[in-house]
Amino acid sequence: MNTTPVPLNLVSFVSRAVEDILCTALKALNRPVQSVQGHDWLAQALMLPGTPIVLAIGSNHFPRDRLLSSLREQWITPALVVIADDKAPWDAELLAYCREILRWPCQGKELSLRLARGCEGIMPPQVSPHPLVFRDELASLNLIGQSPAFLNALELIKALSECEAPVLIEGETGTGKEMAARAIHYLGLRQDHPFIPINCGALSDTLLENELFGHERGAYTDAKEAQLGLVAQAHQGTLFLDEVESLSPKAQVALLRFLQNQEYRPLGSRSLKQADVRVISASNEDLEALVRRGNFRQDLLFRLNVMPLFLPPLRERSGDIESLATHFLYQYSLKYCRSPQAFHPTTLVWMKNYPWPGNVRELENFVHRALLLSKGPLIPLPPQRLPSIGSENNPPLESPGGYRGSFNQAKTQVIAHFEKQYLECLMAECHGNISLAAKRAGKERRTFGKLLKKYQINRAFYIKSKDI
Incomplete structure (x- = not known):
């Protein structure tokens, strides 16, 4: 099995000193890093095909509107946004275009975890067995994926x-x-x-x-x-x-x-x-x-x-759901002459947890319908599509056969899996409102907050832009 680390593009809108420290931290995680100044990247879109982007922003002024426009037009989703300013407020519209976010400085363990989650499903270009032309031809037939x-x-x-x-x-x-x-x-x-x-x-x-x-x-x-x-x-x-x-x-x-x-x-x-x-x-x-x-x-x-x-069915290709959905979104945006849009984080969470019994055809129909019903730059999840926790279409537990070790070890894995999925779905339903989510879960807010921290669940991913 190929375990080559996925190379990174660090797009920097921070000072040279912070950029150097961040590069060192990323390299310490055995990640090849190619650093480029943000203004140069906006001018030339310097990026290796299929390579995840780490976007670093801080207290220094950066061309926010131009950056957002570039992300929309080129359909780029940064794997990780690093905010090198502990006083800067969350920018909901910008964060909606990224997979993971964190405040800098932080512990190396948190950086590693966020980066791994942000790069999940992204394959390094050199490991693909297909020539670029062949991949493009397959993409034109909606055969898209890296699982x-x-x-x-x-x-x-x-x-x-x-x-x-x-x-x-x-x-x-x-x-x-x-x-x-x-x-x-x-x-x-x-x-x-x-x-x-x-x-x-x-x-x-x-x-x-x-x-x-x-x-x-x-x-x-x-x-x-x-x-x-x-x-x-x-x-x-x-x-x-x-x-x-x-x-x-x-x-x-x-x-x-x-x-x-x-x-x-x-x-x-x-x-x-x-x-x-x-x-x-x-x-x-x-x-x-x-x-x-x-x-x-x-x-x-x-x-x-x-x-x-x-x-394979789509439920066995969960890492491909976002890229397929983005592809369909782009196609239908062109068909209906709509300006580029992106999925709200709650929509992405729901799509990754839904089992898709109708597979790719059902996903395409969902994206088609969601685009036509959306009214803003972010595509929300229609309320009627929010799954009930533990419902038939959103089972909380996997088959016990997928777990290894002793009974107690397997039990611990099942409980951890359930808790994480339960919290993610509940936060999506409550749009990041911790108090409301805690009330629905029957937990004290402080206890519920500790569970969110335990599973590295960031409420910013689930907040509607108008709430921030």
Whole structure:
């Protein structure tokens, strides 16, 4: 496993003396640091692609409006904002664009913790196995992410695009199976030829062969003209069979016969025709389980599943949620000619804790709707979307199988996990109001404050801008 520390860009709006001390502290944490003066960075946007930014501001005057404009326009989210002035007030609008904040000076342990949380999910550019052009092409198909499970899927997509074997894509609904199929096609040798998607659930037995293989003139009463089937339309391209698990037994037989040698006979024709298509299929169910129950042909599964590809659900890619949401926000902002916006910290907290049963499709719909309903520069979380603590959509505990050690050690981990998640969700619901949160939790304010301190939960992340 690659454990190379993520390099940092220190963008400094503080004095040289403070900048040098901060650089030394960051390097002591085994972090490669590239320091640049804030005014130079604003002028040239000096930044390594994919490298997190540490933004240092202090009592010295800095071009706040220009900085905010640059963060909005370039969709940059600093991993950490260091405020080198213990008397400076919190700037809610600026802090809404960062992942973590702290006051300087501070203990090295706090700096390390804040930095680790701010850089979570950000991969160093050199560890990515994909050329930049390839990553850009995938991003255009909404295949975005840096989580290990997703990067493994991207590596396989790249390999599959370089061969001609049939592919079976499996994954939950909304994980992007058609997007993955399009990526395999448009990055492969058949990219200049058609990509023809078919929803197998819409193919009835009576129209199956006509839809797939077409018909000749006079094949039946209303066949006044010859018509090409979907197989012929996909000639030299890719035939994408979506929801293949919904094929009826008769449709499975017809498809199996075609896949054996890619020969087919249009309705009303006396001769066989030869197809030249690559077949990619997709299912959101376990086809092997359907075979065991007798609902899917095993020989057809063997034909389809030459090269398997599994797309992980979004709940296993929590580190990708913010980057995906930001991507969708940018897309819809352009579509509706809206000025650049950002997510309120409470919205980000909720998105990272919500399980997303509809996966990427549900996240995209949420961002689309939230953008259209928002009225300010920060996108708040609609009240009806706030989860109830411990509700079905926001379970407080993970499976005990995910914990190691003795019973008491595992119990301690479960309790710590629950307390942290409970506090974060409660602070999001109360918009950072500690007194209100303590009252809802049935705790004294002082005791509740100690819990927040224990889990390094900063109320500034949850306060609405108008409250500060």
